[in-house]
Amino acid sequence: MTANYQNYVDGAWTDTEAAETFETTDPSAPDEVVATYQQSTVEDANTAVEAAAATQSEWANTPAPERGAILREAGSILADRKDRLTELLTREEGKTHAEAGGEVQRAIDIFYYYAEKTRDLGGSVKSASGPRTNLYTVSEPVGVTALITPWNYPIAIPAWKLAPALATGNAVVLNPASVAPGVALELFKALDEAGLPDGAANVVTGPGSTVGDAIITHDDVDAVSFTGSGEVGHMVYDKATDDGKRVQTELGGKNPTVVSDSADVEEAAEIVASGAFGVTGQACTACSRAIVHTDVYDEFVDAVVAEAESIEIGPGDEYDMGPQVTESELEGTLDYIDVAQKEGATLETGGGQPEGERFEDGYYVEPTVFSDVENDYRIAQEEVFGPVLAVIEVEDYEQGVEAANDVQYGLSASIVTDDHTEAERFVREVEAGVAKINAKTTGLELHVPFGGFKQSSSETWREQGDAGIDFYTIEKTVYDTF
Known part of the structure; x- marks a missing residue:
């Protein structure tokens, strides 16, 4: 009606x-x-x-x-x-x-x-x-x-x-x-x-x-x-x-989650996937960059790919992830996926529109994970506004925070770590209006201030x-x- x-x-x-x-x-x-x-x-x-x-x-x-x-x-x-x-x-x-x-x-x-x-x-x-x-x-x-x-x-x-x-x-x-x-x-x-x-x-x-x-x-x-x-x-x-x-x-935002070498990798993958693919990635606070320590990088990629592939796509009244809001938003996401592959990123999962009868008419896109992303790639710098995650490898905490801050945006950022010193440093050093420890970048309390730094x-x-x-x-x- x-x-x-x-x-x-x-x-x-x-x-x-x-x-x-x-x-x-x-x-x-x-x-x-x-x-x-x-x-x-x-x-x-x-x-x-x-x-x-x-x-x-x-x-x-x-x-x-x-x-x-x-x-x-x-x-x-x-x-x-x-x-x-x-x-x-x-x-x-x-x-x-x-x-x-x-x-x-x-x-x-x-x-x-x-x-x-x-x-x-x-x-x-x-x-x-x-x-x-x-x-x-x-x-x-x-x-x-x-x-x-x-x-x-x-x-x-x-x-x-x-x-x-x-x-x-x-x-x-x-x-x-x-x-x-x-x-x-x-x-x-x-x-x-x-x-x-x-x-x-x-x-x-x-x-x-x-x-x-x-x-x-x-x-x-x-x-x-x-x-x-x-x-x-x-x-x-x-x-x-x-x-x-x-x-x-x-x-806008280009929100990172830094994954420390001390992190529980399965927990980190769940946190990142929830922040990246929830609301079909159509949130200004969505996680679009996972910045991962080299010691746990391969394990994390496997774990976050498994999370992405476990998501059931379909109409919002029945499934885990719904469609993008318009055809133009869908086309924009698909364009960024194409750009990422041309730049040299490795497509680990997703990357297109799902096939099947229930997807024939809607604006659906698969949860997508790219590895081997360099921080100067467009997929790591520009807001995609779709369920697309760029995974970036770093050698240590300092490189992780440097990569997190090396964008024009500064809305929300998180770190997954078991190291209290890293957590405290991250809160001081990250250039974002919202800083989270062992939590996804999305989700806000209504009784505390919300806003960003820089171009956010x-x-x-x-x-x-x-x-x-x-x-x-x-x-x-x-x-x-x-």
């Missing part, structure tokens, strides 16, 4: 002024239409920003615990609909049922978390140098905020931008990626039913080059939060900062936890001698 979605602007579900729509399809069965959406225009985007601006003052002046109560109720509504949202996410984006369910639960938890954080919002009291002076700070919302989100975590990422923005009193406009926007729009259904004031949150679907550009450059927008590709993210950053807006960008981020503001609140608030210092 095909769903039909409208934009949500100023508390009402509306069609685009252009009366044009677009469709999404199931990546495991591309002939099946999942939903229809509004192909919005600049005028639609401007209307949404104007609605947010008109409501900004009222929403900012709403007591924070009252804002929190709305977020809490929205979270409860999402929880009641978890099964249906999980199915929608699986059909539209291609994740397995378990992965989709975990992502929906993450969105629910984020709404609950920031609902409770509203009770702690405020400023701080300081000691004044002179008599009869009260010295304190007041935390205020930044203002109207534009949110641009990607397709690979289509409910979790909108949730971790929306929830702290609304909790702190900012009115927002969201432009979700057109590949899989359905679950993001379901967030707005929950907020609407929870009693969110008209105009406090608005969502407009359509191409980022039109809708997204209009909202980030609108004069009434005060802050921009973007997650997506590096190329687009840098353009967003430049446009927004040129206008003096506060900007937060989270971009604007390196301005972090997301999630208290850092998420920091981006959406600004401090005012008060000297009271009344």
Whole structure:
């Protein structure tokens, strides 16, 4: 059954002024239409920003615990609909049922978390140098905020931008990626039913080059939060900062796991395979490089190949790994596989589209492992965004960290080791915003900061936890001698 979605602007579900729509399809069965959406225009985007601006003052002046109560109720509504949202996410984006369910639960938890954080919002009291002076700070919302989100975590990422923005009193406009926007729009259904004031949150679907550009450059927008590709993210950053807006960008990754000679090789292979092939490798924190000590290199290659070959591929409601989200994403992955072989890497397993009746229509690719990869190969330097792992051999720990850092990105990194000194050095020396010990590069806690170094981020503001609140608030210092 095909769903039909409208934009949500100023508390009402509306069609685009252009009366044009677009469709999404199931990546495991591309002939099946999942939903229809509004192909919005600049005028639609401007209307949404104007609605947010008109409501900004009222929403900012709403007591924070009252804002929190709305977020809490929205979270409860999402929880009641978890099964249906999980199915929608699986059909539209291609994740397995378990992965989709975990992502929906993450969105629910984020709404609950920031609902409770509203009770702690405020400023701080300081000691004044002179008599009869009260010295304190007041935390205020930044203002109207534009949110641009990607397709690979289509409910979790909108949730971790929306929830702290609304909790702190900012009115927002969201432009979700057109590949899989359905679950993001379901967030707005929950907020609407929870009693969110008209105009406090608005969502407009359509191409980022039109809708997204209009909202980030609108004069009434005060802050921009973007997650997506590096190329687009840098353009967003430049446009927004040129206008003096506060900007937060989270971009790509080329995430390594260093495997020490002291590591349990079977455990290391499980950790790396989970990080590399989970969510079909379509995560900015996915492990795409295993940097392995020469003493355990051959054993590790055999073990990680066995892990890859044990993965069952198919539609997300039944199998271990689903399809890539679109034909273009699949083609991009296959192109990188071809480049890796031409560069001289050894294809150990995978490398193509699986054969069989259930794979005839979907955008499937095999979990792929390359060995004999040099760190200057494109497969070791560029983000692939598919289930492709490059295995790189190093002589010692120092070479391992050097290789880990020798990329333009710095989002997530891990080490598998039984040596405490190596683990402590790795945390200090790796150039990444997330460092993990004996764990996969993917998977994030919602109450701690998330963000990258180098080209993985604007390196301005972090997301999630208290850092998420920091981006959406600004401090005012008060000297009271009344």
